[in-house]
Amino acid sequence: MAYEVKGVVARSKGAPVTVETIVVPDPGPGEAVIDVQACGVCATDLHYREGNINDEYPFLLGHEAAGVVATVGAGVTNVAVGDFVILNWRAVCGQCRACLKGELQYCFDTHNAAQKMTLTDGTELSPALGIGAFAEKTLVHSGQCTKVDPEAPATAAGLLGCGVMAGVGAAINTGGVRRGESVAVFGCGGVGDAAIAGARLAGATTIIAVDIDDRKLEWARKFGATHTVNSRETDAVEAIKSHTNGFGVDVAIDAVGHPAVFEQAFYARDLAGRVVLVGVPAPDMQITLPLIEVFGRGGAIKSSWYGDCLPSRDFPMLTGLYRQGRFPLEDFVSEAIGLDDVEEAFDNLRRGEVLRSVVVLDK
Ligand SMILES: NC(=O)c1ccc[n+]([C@@H]2O[C@H](COP(=O)([O-])OP(=O)(O)OC[C@H]3O[C@@H](n4cnc5c(N)ncnc54)[C@H](O)[C@@H]3O)[C@@H](O)[C@H]2O)c1
Numbered sequence: 001m002a003y004e005v006k007g008v009v010a011r012s013k014g015a016p017v018t019v020e021t022i023v024v025p026d027p028g029p030g031e032a033v034i035d036v037q038a039c040g041v042c043a044t045d046l047h048y049r050e051g052n053i054n055d056e057y058p059f060l061l062g063h064e065a066a067g068v069v070a071t072v073g074a075g076v077t078n079v080a081v082g083d084f085v086i087l088n089w090r091a092v093c094g095q096c097r098a099c100l101k102g103e104l105q106y107c108f109d110t111h112n113a114a115q116k117m118t119l120t121d122g123t124e125l126s127p128a129l130g131i132g133a134f135a136e137k138t139l140v141h142s143g144q145c146t147k148v149d150p151e152a153p154a155t156a157a158g159l160l161g162c163g164v165m166a167g168v169g170a171a172i173n174t175g176g177v178r179r180g181e182s183v184a185v186f187g188c189g190g191v192g193d194a195a196i197a198g199a200r201l202a203g204a205t206t207i208i209a210v211d212i213d214d215r216k217l218e219w220a221r222k223f224g225a226t227h228t229v230n231s232r233e234t235d236a237v238e239a240i241k242s243h244t245n246g247f248g249v250d251v252a253i254d255a256v257g258h259p260a261v262f263e264q265a266f267y268a269r270d271l272a273g274r275v276v277l278v279g280v281p282a283p284d285m286q287i288t289l290p291l292i293e294v295f296g297r298g299g300a301i302k303s304s305w306y307g308d309c310l311p312s313r314d315f316p317m318l319t320g321l322y323r324q325g326r327f328p329l330e331d332f333v334s335e336a337i338g339l340d341d342v343e344e345a346f347d348n349l350r351r352g353e354v355l356r357s358v359v360v361l362d363k
């Protein structure tokens with residue numbers, strides 16, 4: 001029997017989101033229905049609403065969530081009804097070229113539920129990142145569920161499902177930050193601050209936060225920034241060099257996804273340094289760099305999908321560190337809101353007033 005629940009839908013490019021009744025089918029083979037407990041508002045949801053990801057409207061937004069397994073379909077063995085899970089948007093297939101090489105974090109054929117959730121008139125919904133968790137219930141592939149310690153509160157744990165994992169992973173997995181290294185993070189939103197916290201966790205000794213908003217820079221210090229640069233007022237590349245004996249950083253992370261910022265990251269690193277792009281650019285953005293500089297500076301330019309994470313490895317590790325007081329997951333939660341408040345949360349995100357608004361579902 002299908003469920004009818006409330007969900008937040010983006011119907012067309014740029015239009016304000018609406019709360020609608022959605023139909024969630026019973027889970028088919030390999031699928032699970034989740035009672036969503038909390039779902040963070042990520043900048044990527046806004047990208048979907050703005051048409052920056054694709055034009056497969058209507059979207060069921062929300063993808064940064066934790067909840068409890070309500071029902072499972074045939075053949076599901078990795079989770080059971082009642083398990084507390086964080087949802088992930090890269091359920092690896094185990095069989096593609098990347099998986100067969102043992103590089104599961106790059107899986108080229110990640111799984112989502114085969115069935116569609118719909119509006120009550122039968123219109124199929126495109127769930128954001130294959131999740132769609134601004135909803136009381138959602139349907140996912142069972143591989144998208146990672147069981148974690150139920151003592152981690154859903155509001156905080158859910159953030160590992162996207163932005164916090166993407167940021168931490170950009171630093172420790174993609175960037176490979178090591179003890180004693182220097183790191184610059186451009187853009188200190190939820191993702192950037194998570195990269196800062198990740199760099200601290202990895203033992204970086206110089207962590208330079210760059211943003212155009214002083215309030216964001218102040219918050220970045222809480223997560224571990226040792227220096228801050230307001231790049232609206234100061235030349236970020238020069239400032240970063242001055243904090244690193246004139247050399248630049250070992251790892252420069254662009255958590256904005258804008259050509260001008262990427263260029264700053266490119267020039268702000270030391271010889272043989274790594275540049276990591278974790279911010280999502282719009283499809284029409286271009287960048288031009290002197291090829292001799294790409295060659296001459298050595299090192300690596302990498303993009304970071306989901307922080308190159310493996311949910312099965314990284315979610316329990318980070319919830320464990322959180323419970324030991326070694327990772328400040330709760331500090332990312334700025335406010336708890338309802339399903340009706342997502343549009344306002346987008347405004348707050350754009351105005352830089354929050355790190356994460358988290359939709360909390362009443363149970
Ligand atoms: N790669 C991934 O897997 C992944 C996952 C989640 C989010 N993202 C992307 O990461 C980016 C950041 O997400 P977020 O949730 O932290 O967003 P956010 O809006 O909370 O943060 C963005 C920050 O960048 C700052 N900023 C804007 N323009 C800037 C500039 N020119 N120079 C320096 N700072 C600038 C803003 O002041 C803000 O603090 C988005 O593009 C989002 O889509 C990527």
Ligand SMILES: [Zn+2]
Pocket residue numbers: 092093094095096097098099100106107108109110
């Ligand atoms: Zn694969």
Ligand SMILES: [Zn+2]
Pocket residue numbers: 042043044045063064162163
């Ligand atoms: Zn996200």
